[in-house]
Amino acid sequence: MLHYLGLPAAASSHAGDIDQMTVLVHWLMLVLFVGWGAFFLFVLVRFRRGANPKASYAGAKGKIAKSTEIAVAIVEVGLLLFYAIPAWATRVTEFPAENEATVVRIVGEQFAWNVHYAGADRQFGRTDIKLVSPDNPLGLDRTDPTAKDDITDINTMHVPVNRPVLVHLSSKDVIHSFGLYEMRVKQDAIPGLQIPVWFIPTVTTDEMRRNLGQPNFEYEITCSQLCGLGHFRMRGVVTVQTADDFQKWLDEQARDLAAAR
Amino acid sequence: MNIPYTVEERPDTGLANGKLGIWLFLASEVMLFGALFSTYIILRIGAVEWPHGELSVRLGMINTFVLIGSSVTMVMAWASLKLHDFAKHRLYLLATFVLSGIFLVNKYFEYADHLARGEGPSHSTFLAIYFTLTGLHGLHIIGGMVVMAYFLGPGARMWKKYPEQFTNRIEYTGLYWHFVDLVWIFLFPVLYLL
Amino acid sequence: MHSDPAAIKKSIRTYLMIGAALFVGTVITVLANQVHLAVPLAITVALIIAAIKGSMVAGVFMHLSHEKRWIYGSLLLTVAFFIVLITIPLLSTLDHIGTPIAVPAAAHAPAGH
């Protein structure tokens, strides 16, 4: 079934659970639809005026209806209790600890994703909306000691594979939505709120390119909430790397920062 | 051809059409103000600090008295019709009209005072809610006054021809008016005191 | 409902009494507010008094104390959804995984977008 649903390739630790649930629901839907559909078509033929000139006042007998309805109810309860509710709980409660995760601040704006790493000191520098300017979209206060080593970027995000990623999601202006289809992640970015999002990428970009045979494949951040006339082009890229590659990238960024000062 | 139960009550429901109609309308009004109270609660929960004593309790209290008074005169206006005392009815209805006028004048001074101090709706969440809630309530007052004016003026003619129906209409007007009063009874503590 | 003059006369007396009671209730609310109670207590007191006054108006002036099945039914439904409308959005706001971003309130300027 999973294959036939044609979902994008899964690339996070929890994607399996979600896909499994999607598959189960679609089985339920398929069974119901085919069951009723078959009954429907049979009845249309069997009881057309030609075949059955005199309708029966009594109509259908028996408990088929009640039993199907009860069956549907039971399956739905099962889906809720054993899949949906627990799975959701892990999404919104079991966040990784800051020290054993790659922590990233992501701030949506019309129409870009600002990416903010705390740098070596693992502390995000102070930001102030009064400092916001074209070359400092986050309004990061570089004079703040904790901000000196902060790494910022736009529309590109780097994360190491097989290590929890903890995103602190927010927005500067309107509601955006942080969608990562391969990771089965989606979360609205709501101004005035900082919302945590977590996932564990399990396939690096390079591996995925090989698996799919698409040399130019990228994990894409899609904006999934109408946010204005640029909504359709509010695209970001997530590069999932091996731990070393990621470390290399971090060092580069640090060097560039030093050079800049 | 005649639409049944415009005046007399339908035996099995015990209602005339208008009675059920006005109550359903009030039901929707409950949901309207319900949403606004919900807004008030959510914004207040999320507020960093909430201003106190920004409004003049004195004016608010006076207006509460005025509205309660108008509710009494309104119900009296209806009762006197039931007693077939049309003159009294007009007196009470007029009183209700005047009282609601006083309420609005009072409100005007309150608004003017705030605006003079540059405290418009855009000044703070509290004032935004204050102006929106009292503004909508004020519109309801004005609506009520229009209806009363009608029954004091041209509408009154009906009394001669169709007394019971006129009485019903005054009753429905009263129901609406008491509701407006009822809303204020909640608005006053919520906005002025808490 | 009551239409014979005697009954009306009697109910008029109740109307006046209720009117008086409402005045008193208002005074009490304001006084209760003068003695500065703890905020939650103040709120409950004020709302309880308001509720009592409200039910007086509804019960007597609007004759809800004796109405017909259909009106009770409709209002019951309304009250149910009213409660939903007040509580559920509030609960959802409280049970939210996001944390408000503390911002020094922006300059109080008459806004123009």
Place this chain on the structure above:
Amino acid sequence: MAPRETTMDNATTVGHVAHGHAHDEPHEELGFWRKYIFSLDHKVIGIQYAITGLLFLLFGFCLMMLMRYQLAYPGSPIPLIGGLFSPDKAPGGIMLPEFYNQLGAMHGTIMVFLGVVPLAVGGFGNFVMPLQIGAPDMAFPKLNMLSYWVYFMGGMTMLSSFFVPAGAANSGWTSYPPLSDIATMGQTIWLFGMVFLITSSLLGSVNFIVTIVQLRAKGLSFMRMPFFVWAQLVTAFLLLLAFPPLEAAGVLQLMDRLAGTSFFLPSGLVISGRPLEVAGGGNPLLWQHLFWFLAHPEVYVLVLPAMGIVSEVIANNTRKPLWGYRALVYSVIFLGFMSFVVWAHHMFMTGMGTAMSAFFQTTTMIISIPSVVILTALLLSLWGASIRFTTPMLFALAFLPMFGIGGLTGLPLGLAPPDIHLHDTYYVIAHFHYVVAPGTIFALFAGIYYWFPKATGRKMNDLLGQIHFWGSFICINSVFLPMFIQGLGGMNRRLYDGGMIYTHNAGLLKWNVMIAFAAWGLGLFQIPFIINFFASIKWGTVVDRNPWEATTLEWSAPSPPGHGNFLTEPIVYRGPYEYSVPGAAADFTPQFEPEKA
């Protein structure tokens, strides 16, 4: 037009009667305006609603056919009509993103609030319901006329917004702030339009409830009411209690836009690089709660009347009683009640905690059960039937599997974890279009073919009807089925370029072309219907009172019914669907036929 002649002559007396002092009034002859435009007769008002609603449906559809061109061929000039658009919409015939968003928002708004609801409730409700309960008219005819005209003004307001600077509302039919708070002037017009539409609906729903409760004919107990009337009753309650919160929200958003308040604007917003000069302290999610508190019940407002119509048509064309009438009634009541407590299933991605999401997932699963019950009952009604495949019956039958698809695909959306993947993708678009387009719209077509003879005294042409059905059925499925594939593949909705910039959509773009052609084909297949509709008014075969040999009260009135509807006061002797009663002479025993001792 035939029905108007007869229905409108003494229209206004109805009004006076409503206010009780018509007994001694002379019948003055009415001028054209009072007769055809400002009529107080529920049948005329119903027809006015229906035609206006149909025209808006057509308009909303045309907007969409434009959008589908942009999605199929992004950035290439619209052929033929492209030149007609002003440069701020489509310079050189190439649609701008601004314009695309306007079309999207207005398509949704128009279809829901100006098309389907006015047709299903204002049109069918007004015309059929009083006839089915044996009432001479609505309880408050003047109010009835008022609600039509307020609706009309709302519609005109919405249309006018296309011509204001920067065009119509462009924040989606959901109008989420802060985007809508800072949006262009069109949004203000949209809000005023909504205030009109909501007011109209409120007046209408009060009128409907009072009419059903108070004006039922002698002997028509609640459990003898046709299912259509039940559906209208529940719908009216939904409108009455769910719309006011949106009206409140609309007022708040107007305050934000016009008075500079910040109900929906949190502190510290930075719009295009500049801090926004407002007090702040607002809450954007508050709007979503108030909006969906209406908009979820609203979707049942879209479907309940459709279910009512389908039940009537099925009972009539199966020539047997509906299966489980009581189950149907209880389900529709329960459905209406539950629809007030599921709304936040549209908000799972806003950061809901475990408890609330568990609550809304559960209520959402619960609400699917009554729908299953209703569909099951309608399906089992076919068992033992003697099915006449008339045009209305074809549309009514098609409704069942189409609603089935739409409804079933609601289930994965109702479970939060699968919704992570499906939220805001074309899967959602496909889900609800299956319920509203091949679902509700088909049911409305069924209703038009079914009651047209009652309204005009003439039947619509069957051949054209069959062409209309098969053409629409094939095209509309070719439009919406591929959207499930696109949605599962992760194609977002509301994308101006049809998702071109995303590499993961590469394999899905081909469908956009096919969908576009299917949509235009769907448009073509509406032409036979439009021709049929207007031609039959003049040339359709004349019919008597009861052409379908039906059992409900409307068929005891003349076709078209005169002023006051019934020649003799109707009396009800039995339930609504007494078809093929054993031992009866005919295969239908109308509600209004006295028992012969």
